[in-house]
Amino acid sequence: MAIFMHATMPGITTDQYDALNAQLQALPGDTFAGCLSHTCVATDSGLEIFDLWESQEAMDKFGTVMMPVAEKLGFPQTGQPPKVAQVHNWWTPS
Numbered sequence: 001m002a003i004f005m006h007a008t009m010p011g012i013t014t015d016q017y018d019a020l021n022a023q024l025q026a027l028p029g030d031t032f033a034g035c036l037s038h039t040c041v042a043t044d045s046g047l048e049i050f051d052l053w054e055s056q057e058a059m060d061k062f063g064t065v066m067m068p069v070a071e072k073l074g075f076p077q078t079g080q081p082p083k084v085a086q087v088h089n090w091w092t093p094s
Contacts, residue, residue, distance in 0.1 A: 001055065001056075001086055001087070002036065002052060002053065002054055002055070002086070002087040002090055003052075003053050003055065003056050003059060003084055003085065003086055003087060004050070004051070004052055004053075004084070004085050004086075004087050005049070005050070005051040005052075005053060005059060005082045005083070005084050006048065006049070006050055006082060006083045006084075007048070007049040007051075007082035007083075008046070008047075008048055008080060008082075009046045009047040009048070009049065009075075010045050010046040011045070011046050011076060012046045012047045012075065012076075013046075013047075014040075014042050014047070016073065016074075016075065017040055017047055019073055020066075020069060020070055020073055020075070023069050023073070024065070024066060024069060027065065027069075031062070031065055031066075032062065033058060033061070033062075034053050034054045034055060034057075034058025034059070034061070034062070035051060035052070035053055035054075035058070035059075035062065036052040036053065036054055036090070037050075037051065037052040038050075038051050038052075039051075049082075052087065052090060056084070059084075
């Protein structure tokens with residue numbers, strides 16, 4: 001079942017996000033397998049991430065790859081886990 005994830009990342013800049021994204025994209029394999037949609041929004045206090053994943057397992061697998069890279073780049077741990085919810089309906093207008 002698809003899930004929606006919303007993460008608030010206070011203090012993170014778009015430059016930090018871009019550096020993380022570049023390193024993740026350079027990894028071998030399909031790092032983003034199962035990600036159906038990804039949006040990053042800059043706010044006055046940091047970033048907010050909105051993802052749609054095909055399953056909890058796909059998101060969890062991505063997290064095991066992403067977290068060590070984020071830690072290496074010095075991303076602070078916010079202590080707030082992302083909000084996750086099961087998706088009732090998802091579509092893309094044609």
